Amino acid sequence: MDEVFLTHLKTKFSLVFHDLSYLEEAFTHSSYVNEHRNLKLKDNERIEFLGDAVLELTVSRFLYELYPDVPEGKLTRLRATIVCEVSLSQFAKEYEFDQFIRLGKGEERMNGRKRPALLCDLFESFIGALYLDQGIDSVLFFLEQTIFPKINSGAFSHVMDHKTNLQEFLQQKGEIGIEYQLVDEIGPAHQKAFVVEVLAEGQSLGQGQGTTKKAAEQVAAENALLALLEK
Amino acid sequence: MDEVFLTHLKTKFSLVFHDLSYLEEAFTHSSYVNEHRNLKLKDNERIEFLGDAVLELTVSRFLYELYPDVPEGKLTRLRATIVCEVSLSQFAKEYEFDQFIRLGKGEERMNGRKRPALLCDLFESFIGALYLDQGIDSVLFFLEQTIFPKINSGAFSHVMDHKTNLQEFLQQKGEIGIEYQLVDEIGPAHQKAFVVEVLAEGQSLGQGQGTTKKAAEQVAAENALLALLEK
Known part of the structure; x- marks a missing residue:
């Protein structure tokens, strides 16, 4: 894994991965795997599947506690505005994850590194990797430095x-x-x-x-x- | 909360709730709240919002580990067959949750106690209550006695x-x-x-x-x- 990225995670979020293979998996796009079949790499799709569910729960719990009187329908809408392609792809860029994903040449040429769907998946994959490496408390620790302050400041409340x-x-x-x-x-x-x-x-x-x-x-x-x- | 139900949870699943208010909230349908406004009760919709996310994560993690070589698309389809109205409403009946939910008279007359959407919400609410009362490990403890063995036995694998x-x-x-x-x-x-x-x-x-x-x-x-x- 890129040393620059590991330093970025440590200095910016105080995060140190124990098992780098999770992080490598999260930052490997299927297009890269397809172009390097001999390396027998894993792409980030399975870990993204898990990361998506981790985000849903952590954000749900945060909203549940932040808005004790808001009915379920509004909580669901609010969650959908946070855990969605538009928001998560922006977070991936803001936290500079986009610079470190391994893409195939074709995907790179097609500007995949800027594609919202790809960046959204990347953000969820990172959450999945963090969860597998260190459990849900580390995910919360990361979200407390990133998304939760945005929610607190009302960045998403307009949907309500x-x-x-x-x-x-x-x-x-x-x-x-x-x-x-x-x-x-x-x-x-x-x-x-x-x-x-x-x-x-x-x-x-x-x-x-x-x-x-x-x-x-x-x-x-x-x-x-x-x-x-x-x- | 109905003593019979508390005994049922204890003898059948070895579960004892610390804070019964979560359980009461989970087993109170909005139709009951609407017919008893003076009691200022909470219906189970907010706790169901949380329970849904808890189920998604716990089932996702279980599938992720059970099928280390299955691609993401199939895992997603499999999860959708488990965490869905048809399955969850059947679980609610199988574990006799349907007998203990408080319904309004109108909902009761309309056979609400047998309505899949209502029973699915009830199952998710129970999971939400267990999570709030005791954390995710207790939810896993419950699922290991209920849904996980079904998944292990291939009850849902046909979707793949x-x-x-x-x-x-x-x-x-x-x-x-x-x-x-x-x-x-x-x-x-x-x-x-x-x-x-x-x-x-x-x-x-x-x-x-x-x-x-x-x-x-x-x-x-x-x-x-x-x-x-x-x-």
Whole structure:
């Protein structure tokens, strides 16, 4: 394994691998294996399979504790925004993993080193290698220096705000007036639910129901977005 | 929490919960919470979110070690056959979890206690509760008594055999002759790949490529199945 990378892991994240073969496996793309069949190398796909599940759990637990009152649906959406190709490929670049993966010549020529799917897999493979080498606590130690602070600072929380999402979607085509109107209050006083309608330029885009007006607005915005995206 | 259930967990799985509130949360359906708002209960959806990720990781790790030579694609398919509604709802029934979940009256009338989606969520919630109460080692201890022996005995391995799957699919409509023919060998001698065509009653259903004839047949069968299912 590249000494520069080992030093990078040590100085930047205080990480030292015991068994370098995990790290080598994680940083070996199938295109490299195919071009060096005589070396009988392992590509990073199996270790990525494991790393993906490790990330899902560690991020899930972190979100579960960070947001004790957020319902499951929102947690799932938030997790999907963190454990996804866009985010993980950015992390791989930010932490300079992209510089150290072994690629085949063809993949290199095709700019594979910048390909988001490849970088996302690489990030998950690294997590898998760390997990196999040192267990889940070391993965948490790494995430506490990298992804968790980003989550804490609200870098992903926008996905939970459907009103903002709807606004951004509609305003792709220029300024547009969005209104939320309370159209009904249902149920007895102690179990009241509000029904809110969302309108763009006076035209209804959908309704939502919730136990507060604010919650009903979010649901209305989400329903409107879902309907617009299905068109 | 129902004493009968606590005894069941202890005698059947040697499990004793320290904090019963996790178990109560796992066995409380949202329909029950909605019908008892004054009790301010938590439903099992958040704990299910966590349990799902715990299952994914524990099953992934088990498969990773059980099948050291199986490629990632097959591991993913195998995991999906285990951590899925059909399987998990059956486990919930087999281990009698279905008898102890608290449902609302409406859900009970609608036969919710037998609904696979509800039972699948319940199984994942139980795993989440066990994880929060005692950590991942207790989850492994439970799975070693339940799901892992099933995996070991090959209860899910059929998903990895596409030739059998294709045969079963085609023979739903009666006996049918399936043939695999080698149609091409490509690449240089040290990197040879085989191309195999699968035919049913002499009609081509698809092709597959692999580094061995057997692998190429599996890919051909998988492609044929995918094409047939898309029709």
